[in-house]
Structure formats: structure tokens, C-alpha cells
Amino acid sequence: MSEKTPGISFQNRMDNIVDDYRELGNLAIRLNGDVVKLLENYDESVHKSISAGSSTLDIKTINLERVCIRFMATEQPLAKDLLFIESMLRVISHIKRVGHLCAKIADSIRNIHEVPIPEKILNQMALMGEYIGVMLKKSFSVFLNHDLDKARELDRDDDKIDELYDSILNEVTSTMINDAEFAPYIIDTIFLARYMERIADKAVSIGSRTIFMITLKRPGIDE
Amino acid sequence: MYRITAEHLNTYFGDAHILKDISLKVAENTVMALIGPSGCGKSTFLRSINRMNDLIASFKLEGTLLLDGNDIYSKNMDVVDLRRRVGMVFQKPNPFPKSIFENVAYGLRIHGNDDEDYIAQRVEESLKSAAIWDEVKDKLDQSALGLSGGQQQRLCIARTIANNPEVILMDEPCSALDPISTLKIEDLIHELKKDYTIVIVTHNMQQASRVSDFTSFFLNGELIESEKTEKLFVSPKEKKTEEYITGRFG
Numbered sequence: 471m472s473e474k475t476p477g478i479s480f481q482n483r484m485d486n487i488v489d490d491y492r493e494l495g496n497l498a499i500r501l502n503g504d505v506v507k508l509l510e511n512y513d514e515s516v517h518k519s520i521s522a523g524s525s526t527l528d529i530k531t532i533n534l535e536r537v538c539i540r541f542m543a544t545e546q547p548l549a550k551d552l553l554f555i556e557s558m559l560r561v562i563s564h565i566k567r568v569g570h571l572c573a574k575i576a577d578s579i580r581n582i583h584e585v586p587i588p589e590k591i592l593n594q595m596a597l598m599g600e601y602i603g604v605m606l607k608k609s610f611s612v613f614l615n616h617d618l619d620k621a622r623e624l625d626r627d628d629d630k631i632d633e634l635y636d637s638i639l640n641e642v643t644s645t646m647i648n649d650a651e652f653a654p655y656i657i658d659t660i661f662l663a664r665y666m667e668r669i670a671d672k673a674v675s676i677g678s679r680t681i682f683m684i685t686l687k688r689p690g691i692d693e
Numbered sequence: 694m695y696r697i698t699a700e701h702l703n704t705y706f707g708d709a710h711i712l713k714d715i716s717l718k719v720a721e722n723t724v725m726a727l728i729g730p731s732g733c734g735k736s737t738f739l740r741s742i743n744r745m746n747d748l749i750a751s752f753k754l755e756g757t758l759l760l761d762g763n764d765i766y767s768k769n770m771d772v773v774d775l776r777r778r779v780g781m782v783f784q785k786p787n788p789f790p791k792s793i794f795e796n797v798a799y800g801l802r803i804h805g806n807d808d809e810d811y812i813a814q815r816v817e818e819s820l821k822s823a824a825i826w827d828e829v830k831d832k833l834d835q836s837a838l839g840l841s842g843g844q845q846q847r848l849c850i851a852r853t854i855a856n857n858p859e860v861i862l863m864d865e866p867c868s869a870l871d872p873i874s875t876l877k878i879e880d881l882i883h884e885l886k887k888d889y890t891i892v893i894v895t896h897n898m899q900q901a902s903r904v905s906d907f908t909s910f911f912l913n914g915e916l917i918e919s920e921k922t923e924k925l926f927v928s929p930k931e932k933k934t935e936e937y938i939t940g941r942f943g
Contacts, residue, residue: 476940546899548926548938686928 480545487541488614490534491558495610497527498565501572502606502669506599508576509592512583520576527569531562550616557683561613564672564679568606571665571672578662585655591641595663598634602670605631609676618684624677625689631670638663696721696860696890697742702756704737706749711737713914714756719860719907724882724891726905726922728898730942733911735894739862741765742892743779744772761859777804780853784865786845788837788852793820793829796837796848800856815855822888823851824881843874850881854889861885863893867900879904898938902926910934 476484501523508516538555541547547555605627612621642659645652681689697719704712712734719725727735737746744765746752758765765775777800788796797816806812816833820826825847829840837848846866853861863882867875882891882904895901901908902922909919910931918931929935936942 480940548898548902549929549935551939552927 476551477545480547483537483541483545484551487534487537487555487558490530490537491562491614492610494527494530494534494562494565495606497523497530498568498572499603499606499610501527501569502599502603505572505575505579505666506596506603508579509596509599512579514580517576517580521573524569524573527566531566534562535559553683553686557613557679560679561676564675565610568669568672571669575662575665578658578665581658582655582662585652587652587655587659588641588645591638591645591659594634594638594641595666598631598638598663598666598670601627601630601634602666602673605670605673609673609680613676613680613683616680616684618681621677621680621684622689624674628670628674631667635663635667694721695719696761697892698757698759698762699738700757700759702738702741702754702758704734704741704746704755705751705753707751711914712741715916717909717916717919719890719892721890722886722888723906724886724893724904726901726908727892727894727911728896728901728908728937729911729917730937731896734914735909735911736864738911739864739892739894742860742862743776743781744770745781747772777856778858779860779862780856780858781862781864782846782849782853782866785869786842786849788840788845788848790836790838792834793837793840793848794833797851797855800852804856816851819851819855820848822854822885823847824877824884825851841874843870843877846870846874846878847881850878850885854885858889860890860892863891865894865896868896875900898926910937912937 501520504516504520504523507513508520538559542552542555605624608620608627609624611617612624639660642656642663646656678689681687685693687693695718697717699715699717702712702715702717703710715734715738717738727738729735740746741754741758742760742765746754754766760775760779764770789799791799794816797819798812801812801815806815817826817830820829825844828844829848837845840848846869850861850866867878870878879900882893885891886906893901893904905922907919908922908925910917910925910929910933912933918925918929918934920930925934926938929938
């Protein structure tokens with residue numbers, strides 16, 4: 471048992487799945503980065519690029535789902551391989567959702583980009599976006615590396631996002647009270663922050679799935 | 694209740710130490726799958742249960758192997774009766790060159806039954822239990838050798854259960870069968886475990902996971918892990934088990 475060698479076909483197909491997963495993850499990270507750029511400086515071409523990127527993410531996710539299903543049907547993985555592929559199907563659905571949320575954020579930014587949103591709110595959103603980018607990178611990596619400790623960190627990382635989200639809501643509320651002109655744009659601003667917060671939730675969900683994949687226990691429920 | 698109990702079992706063929714300190718229990722009315730690479734000792738363990746290894750002169754056994762609490766290797770054990778109580782189905786179907794009816798009746802006759810009505814009733818019951826009655830009821834007097842491989846294997850199972858065994862040992866019973874015949878045998882195993890305790894050797898992981906309640910992984914004559922099947926195939930305790938069932942085995 472010195473050389474650990476699954477079948478060549480099995481390993482090649484698993485490697486291809488991992489490559490496709492990396493591509494999805496990189497695309498989601500890029501979309502989130504574009505969202506931050508759009509917040510700082512609205513650009514119609516970036517908006518379109520995010521929408522197109524979200525659609526691409528959809529197609530690539532569906533393709534990878536097909537690949538995973540075919541892999542399970544033909545290679546019949548067991549134990550850690552089975553748990554990995556089963557979890558992969560769930561994780562990529564979270565990644566796909568990140569794309570949708572980025573597209574929704576881009577739409578919200580388009581709706582309010584000409585409105586003089588208070589600097590403090592914009593700065594907090596940009597900070598939130600950067601922080602989410604770090605969380606996404608971490609979540610994609612912990613899943614691939616079966617990193618239990620870092621997967622657990624994601625839940626704590628999310629506290630920072632919740633804090634920023636609450637702060638943004640407070641700012642929006644006080645701005646609304648003090649500036650009636652801002653009122654029509656409240657919904658978009660709140661949604662924008664809410665969508666960002668939900669992207670962070672997706673990173674947490676990927677971390678939770680990673681924990682389940684390794685321990686077969688739901689963090690915070692079975693543990 | 695445990696039907697079979699092995700405690701610190703060691704077996705040898707001449708100087709070759711085959712099974713090494715095996716302790717394993719098989720509960721009543723369950724299916725235990727034995728898995729592991731060729732030469733790991735799983736068939737030797739299986740054949741120790743009905744003393745088939747006794748047919749090899751150099752075979753030696755140490756430790757304890759119990760059937761219903763009775764020592765299988767006791768001097769008082771009637772080996773013919775043991776093999777009635779512990780039936781066996783082999784890799785390749787091996788019907789006798791006799792009629793379908795006589796294949797099933799054979800075991801009853803050699804155990805002293807001469808009541809033809811009882812024998813006819815038992816043959817029918819056994820063929821029904823082996824899920825082959827409907828296929829052969831109109832040709833019981835025809836040669837068993839004319840049946841398909843899958844039908845022959847189910848006939849062999851009928852022949853085994855005609856003797857009212859407590860345990861059925863199966864040594865890769867589907868390895869020579871097509872997928873449909875395999876499915877029929879697997880369905881049959883699910884039915885048979887209501888009345889019998891079954892120990893099956895298989896190289897097919899999917900088959901082990903489909904038919905068994907418990908699975909034991911053997912490697913180099915050692916029992917590496919014995920667990921509930923769903924646990925062993927999803928989250929095995931032992932790294933060696935994980936490596937074997939995921940094909941990382943070099």
C-alpha cells in the first residue's frame with residue numbers, strides 16, 4: 471500500500487472536475503471584484519461584464535453538474551471521493567448563486583449610481599465587498615483542501631460582514647430621516663447591502679458543507 | 694444473537710500463516726460481506742465456517758470459531774451435519790448432472806429423508822424461496838444443465854436451502870453472472886436473510902454495499918475493519934479501508 475493510485479481514468483476525471491471547479495471559483499471571485507470596482511466607479515461595460523459573467527457561471531455550473539453526475543454513474547466513487555463529489559454539487563450551486571447576487575448588485579448600483587449616496591455608506595460597502603472577496607477565496611480553497619480549521623473560521627469571518635451590514639443599515643436609516651431626496655433610492659441601497667451580505671453567507675455555507683464533508687456533522691447542530 | 698463468532702482465529706496452510714488473529718461476530722439474520730484483495734484470507738475465513746478447508750491436508754486452525762456458541766472445530770462436531778447447517782454457494786454454479794427436481798432433492802435424500810411427499814413439498818418450497826419456481830415448475834424433470842447460468846445459481850441456492858441451513862456462505866456467487874441474473878441473486882439475498890444468516894465474499898464493492906448489513910475488510914490475513922456497511926463505505930475508520938475502497942491501493 472505504498473503507492474496510492476486510483477484508476478487512471480478515475481484520477482483524470484477527478485482532476486478535470488477540480489480544474490472546472492477552480493475556474494468557477496475564479497470567475498465568482500472576479501465578479502465580486504468587479505462589483506467593488508462598480509461601487510467605486512460606475513461603468514456600463516463593467517455592469518454588462520458582470521451580467522455576462524453570471525450567465526457564464528450558470529452555464530459552467532450546469533456543465534460541471536453533468537460531469538459530476540456522469541462521474542458518479544460511471545466511476546461509482548466511495549468514502550471521501552463520494553462525499554467530495556456530492557459536496558461539489560452543492561458547493562457549485564452556491565458559487566452559481568454568488569454570480570446571480572453579483573448581477574443583482576450590479577443592477578442595483580446602476581439604479582443608484584447617479585444618486586449622491588453618502589460617502590460613508592459607499593466606503594462601508596466597498597470594504598464589505600473586499601472582505602467578501604477574501605471570504606470567497608478562503609471558502610473555495612478550504613473545500614478543495616479539506617481544511618477543517620479554516621472552514622470553521624468562515625463562520626467567525628461572517629461576524630465582520632454582519633457588523634458592516636448593520637452599520638450600513640443604520641447609516642441608511644439616519645440618511646433617510648435627514649435627507650428626503652434619498653428616500654426613493656433606499657430600497658436599492660438596502661437590497662445592495664443585503665445581496666452583499668448574502669454572498670458572504672454563501673461563503674459560510676461552503677465552509678459548513680466542507681465541515682459536513684469531513685465530519686458528517688452539521689456545524690452548530692450535530693456538533 | 695450472534696450466529697457465528699470467531700475469536701483470535703489463526704489459520705495456516707503448511708507454513709503459510711493465512712488468517713491472523715481474526716475476531717469477528719456475525720449476527721443472526723444479517724448479511725455480512727467480506728471484502729479485500731485477492732489472497733487476503735476472506736475465502737479462507739468463509740471456508741473455515743463449514744470446515745471446507747479440512748479437505749486440504751496442510752490446513753491448521755488455532756483459536757475459536759463458534760456456530761450458535763458451539764465449537765465448529767470440536768472433536769464432537771458432526772461435519773456432515775455442520776455442512777447441512779452451514780450451506781455454501783460457490784462462484785461458479787455447480788448443478789449436478791441430474792434433473793432440476795433431483796438437484797434439490799439430493800441433499801434431503803443423502804440426509805436420510807425417504808418420504809417422497811415431504812421431498813416434493815420441500816423441493817417446491819426451496820425453489821420458491823430461491824425465486825426460480827415459476828421458471829422451472831413445468832420442467833422439473835429436465836436436466837439442470839439446460840438452465841441459464843443465473844438460473845443454475847438460483848437452483849444451487851435452492852439446493853442449499855432445501856436442507857434447512859442456519860447459515861448460507863456465498864463465495865462470489867455473482868461473479869460469473871450477467872447483470873440481470875446478478876440483480877435476481879441480490880434480491881434473493883435480501884429475502885433469504887429473513888430466515889438465514891448470510892456471509893458473502895465479493896470483489897464487487899457496489900454489490901457489498903447493496904446486499905450487506907455489515908462489511909468486513911481483510912488485508913494480508915488481518916481483519917482491518919468490520920462495520921455497518923453504510924458506515925464503512927461512506928466514512929471508514931481505518932485509512933487502509935479508505936484506500937482500498939477508493940482504489941488507492943498500490
